[in-house]
C-alpha cells in the first residue's frame with residue numbers, strides 16, 4: 001500500500017476527485033515490474049543478497065488484485081525438467097517452476113531417507129593386520145553395495161537374519177612372508193547361502209547353527225542370478241597387509257536409512273543451485289569492458305566489437321557464474337552489473353554411490369515424499 | 382484438545398473452533414513440514430500457516446494452521462493431497478525428460494559408460 005500511496009503523492013494532478021486506484025501506474029491484476037523482480041529473483045549485491053525470501057502466501061498481493069495462489073493446473077503447466085547430463089553415477093538436470101520447499105525436500109530425502117543396503121555387522125574371525133577390528137568394521141560399513149534395496153526388508157531387533165533382510169559377504173585375505181599387499185573391496189565375496197561361521201554350540205549335541213538362517217539361496221532369485229551382489233566399486237582399499245598378516249571375517253549387510261548413519265546414504269551428495277542471471281545495467285565499453293572480463297574467473301563475459309574501434313562487454317555464459325561477486329565489488333561496479341538468481345529454476349545434481357542409477361534415486365525420493373503425505377492423510381481421516 | 386491413541390499425529394485445538402489447530406507429527410522434520418507449509422500457504426482458505434520444531438532432539442514438528450472458516454483438519458488433508466499430486470507430476474515429468482535425453486543422446490550415454498568400464 002505504501003508503495004502506491006507514495007506514487008500517488010508524486011503525481012500532483014489538480015483533480016480533486018482523484019483516486020489512487022485510477023492511476024495508470026498501479027496496474028491492477030498484474031504485478032508491477034519491481035515486485036515481479038522481488039518475487040522471482042534474488043539480487044546479489046556486493047555485501048549481501050536481497051529479496052531472498054519466497055512470497056508464497058496466497059493473498060500476498062491481494063491489494064493489487066493479484067492472486068498469488070498456485071493451483072495444481074498452473075503448476076502442471078509451468079513445471080519443466082531438462083536433463084543436462086546423465087551417466088550411471090551422476091546426473092544434472094534443470095528443474096523449473098518449483099518452490100524451494102519442494103526442491104529442498106527432495107534433496108533432504110535423497111541424502112537421508114532413501115534406503116540402501118550397507119554392512120552393519122562384521123564378525124571377525126581373524127585379524128592380524130595393523131588395522132584394528134573396529135576401524136576395519138567401520139571401513140567395511142562405508143563400502144557402497146550394488147544391491148537393489150527395494151528387494152529387501154528391514155531387519156528389526158527381534159528378527160532373525162534371513163535371505164530377505166541380510167546380505168552376507170566373506171573376506172579372507174592373507175599375505176605371504178616377506179611381501180606386502182593391499183586388500184581391495186573386490187575381495188569381498190558374496191555368500192548367497194548365508195553365513196558360514198558356526199556359532200559356538202550351547203548344547204553339545206544340538207545341530208550346529210550359523211549366524212543367519214537362510215531358507216533358500218539368494219542367487220536363485222531371478223533378480224540376483226543375472227546380476228550378482230557385490231560392492232559397487234572394485235578398487236576401494238580396505239586394508240594393507242604386511243608379511244604373514246591375515247584377515248578373515250564375515251560382513252552382514254542390512255537395509256537402513258541415511259539419517260541413522262551416512263553409510264546408508266545412496267548419494268555421494270545431492271545439491272542444487274539457482275540459475276544465475278547476469279545483467280549489464282549500462283553499456284560497458286572499452287577498458288572497463290576488458291577489466292570486467294578480467295575480473296570474472298568463470299569467463300561469464302565476452303567482448304564484442306561494435307565498430308569504430310569500440311568494444312562492448314556482453315554476458316555470454318551466465319550459467320557458469322559461481323557468484324564470487326568479483327564483478328560487483330568496488331566503486332561503481334554495482335551500477336554496471338547486477339547479479340541475480342532465478343528463484344524457481346534449480347540446477348539439481350545427484351551423485352549416486354552406485355547403489356542405484358541417479359534417476360531412479362530421484363524417483364524414489366519423490367515417492368517417499370508422497371508416502372509421507374499419504375500417511376498424514378490416512379492418519380487424519 | 383484431542384489426542385488420538387497411539388497415532389503419530391496429534392491435533393491440539395479447541396473443540397468449538399475447528400478452524401484453528403496445531404498438528405503435531407512424530408518422526409517428521411523440515412522435509413515434510415516445510416513442504417506442507419508451502420502447499421497450505423498457497424491455499425486461499427488458509428490465513429496463517431507455519432511450523433516449528435520444539436526441540437532438536439525430539440523427532441517432532443508442530444504445524445499451526447488457521448483458516449478463514451474451514452476446519453483446519455480438512456484443509457491440511459487437502460494440502461497433503463495437493464502435495465502428493467505435485468509429486469506425481471514431478472515424477473512423471475522427470476521420467477519423460479530422462480527418456481527424451483536417452484533418445485537424443487544414445488551414443489553419448491554409451492561412450493560415457495564405456496569409459497567408466499575402463500577405469
Ligand code: SF4
Pocket residue numbers: 278295296297298299300320321322323324325326327328339
Ligand atoms: S559473480 Fe563472479 S563468476 Fe559471476 S559473473 Fe561476476 S565475476 Fe563472474
